[in-house]
Each structure stands twice: as structure tokens, then as C-alpha cells.
Amino acid sequence: MGHAEWARDLAENLLRKPLPRRWAHTQGVAARAESLTPILGEEADLLTAAAWLHDIGYAPDLVDTGFHPLDGARYLRDVHQADARICRLVAHHSCAVYEATERGLLDALNAEFGLERPELVTALTYADMTTSPDGLPLDVSDRLAEIHSRYGPEHICNTTKARRLLPKVPGCRGTPDLGLRPKALRASSVWSLSVPCRSPTFSQVRDILQKFLRREDLHGQRRFLDQHPCL
Template identity: 65%
Template sequence: MGLTAWAYSLSESLLSEPLPRRWAHSLGVAKRAQSLRLILGNDAELLEAAAVLHDIGYSPSIAATGFHPLDGARFLRDQEGADERVVRLVAHHSCALLEADERGLRQELETEFALERPELVDALIVSDMTTTPDGERTTPAARLEEIVQRYGPDTIVGRFIQRAAPEIFAANERVERRMAAAGGAQPM
């Protein structure tokens, strides 16, 4: 079984029944990652796999710390023996270090999982932050607003996402420039 087929199967097995909306979001993020293939080169499959797996840490069957990037990455590393680069992308998706900081888990995340190439980190941020909870396309601004409204501005997630907003917008701009230079369609 290839990397992406394995990733879709695993993500579906962990999310589709207990968290169908999270599964729909993960499928949308993977679809968004596919749309960035032009700038990903040989890493397109890797990013798509990480995209569909990025939220598996929410699965009740593997959630341990309550911090889904760390729980998902540990599961992929320890239980699945997953590709190290996929594990790193899942661990650090969408500015996870900032949320880890809010949760007092930054040192654990940084110590256990190195960062992946910045271009891939940006592409995963854009894939996640331009996809609604239901898997539809959106803008980074609308996505950030939705997250703050859903969780509340003074919660851990609300505080983290507001801190992450400048980096999310910057990542979107970097991906837009790369897509334009490659002659591809613009992200939102």
C-alpha cells in the first residue's frame, strides 16, 4: 500500500465514526494539499499524507495529552512506525508550537519532533487554514474568525490562534508567491 492510501485508510479508521466532521475537515485539507502539487515537487505525496492525518490526535482512541498534534505524532511514530517527515508535519501543523506553549507542552514538542522544511510547513498551514470544519474552501481570515468564535477568544485555542494569525497570513502569502511563480492558481 502506498503512503497516501495508507494515510487515508488510517485517518478514516480513527476519525470517520467518532468524529465525522473532523474526518470531513481532514479530507478537505488533503484535497487542498493536492491543489498545491505544482510547488511541492517530490514532496506532494508526503504533504497529502500529512494533511489527511494532521488531526488524528483528536481521535478518542489515541488522545492522551489533549493536545492533538502531539498525540497524533506520537501515535504515528510509536504505533505506526510512520515516515518521520509525515510525523514531523503532523506534530508541528498550523503553528502547533504556539499552542504547545499555551498548554505548557512546548519543550516536549520541540524535544521529540524536529521541524520539517519551511516550504512544507507553509503548505500544510495553508491547507488547514483554508479549509472549514466541514471540508469546504475558505479564506485564512474567515477560518481564524471561525476558530475564535467556536472556541472563544479567552480559551487556550482562542489565545493560540490569535497569536498564530500573523504567521498563518505570512505562510499564505509565501505559498501564493510560490504558486504565482510556478504559474499555478492562487490560494485564498
């Protein structure tokens, strides 16, 4: 049994009944991750496994700190002795470092789980932030707007994720305006951000990953990481 197959069974067991919408999102993220198989080759199994497991820290039985990347990664490490690379990806997915800072958990996060290779973190961020809560493909700006709407403007997710992540996902530019638009709210349960921002395309992610995997364009890699420090 590969990592991904094991991870799917575990995530389903933890999420499907208590958190059906979270389970739907997880299935969509895993599908996005799996679509990168032609690029990642053997490492696609690792990324897909992390995608299945990235949100298990929300499972009621796993909640400890209330910070789901850390709770999920600790569970994988301590209970299942999971591959350390999967634990690192889960612990640091989608700019978790910023929310950890807000929660006073940055030292614990970094002490227990180092950073995984940037190309894999980039790929997992792409999969997570372009998938709706119902598992459907979604533009990253709409995804952030949905998060903001679901949690409310004062929630810690919204004081960190949108401001930090939107300019740092490949293909996104500008600073989001998190003000509510009443007309958009009346028209849809998902309200929009005022700054146009397109999600990272498959070709953009493909090009980034291929350069990393071929170990080419070292200056470009360094420049990319300087521009996108949370990845």
C-alpha cells in the same frame, strides 16, 4: 501503496465515525494539499499524507495530553512507525509551537519532534487554515473567526492561534480584533474579524515553494522566515 493512500485509510478509520465533521475537514485539507502536486512533485505524496493525518490526535482513542498535534504525532511514531517527516509535520502543523507553549508542552514537543522543512510546513498551514470544518475552501480570517466562535474566547486555541497565526500566514497583515460582532453573529454562525485579511493565494504559495525547491533567492527565504517564524 504510497504515503497518502495509507494515511487516508488510517485517518478515515480513526475519524469518520466518531468525529464526522473532523473527517470532513480532513478531506478538504488533503484536497488542498494535493492541489500543490504540480509544485512539489514527488514530495506532494508526503504533504498530502500529513494533511490526511494532521488532526488524528483528536480521535477519542488517541487523546493523551489533550494537545492533538503531539498526541497524533506520538501515535504515528509509536504505533505505526510512520515516516519521521510525516510525524514532524503533524507535530508542528499550523503553529503548534505556540499552543504547546501555553500548555507547558513545548519542551516535550521539540525534544521528540524536530522541525520539518519550512516550505512543507508553510504548505500544510496553508491547506489547514484555508479549509472550513466542513471541508470547504475558506478565507483564513473567516477560518480563525470560526475557530474563535466554536471554542469560545477564553479557550487556549483562541489565546494563541489567531494572535500568532493571522499575521504570519502569507498574504495576511495586521492584528486581529477578536471582539464579537453581534450583527455578524446574528447573520451567520461564523463571525468576522475587524481587520481585513485575505488568505494566501495559490500563486503566493506556489512562488514561495518554487523558490525553496530551486534553492534560489536565499536572502528572500531568510527574510520570509524572519517575518513568519511559526512557519
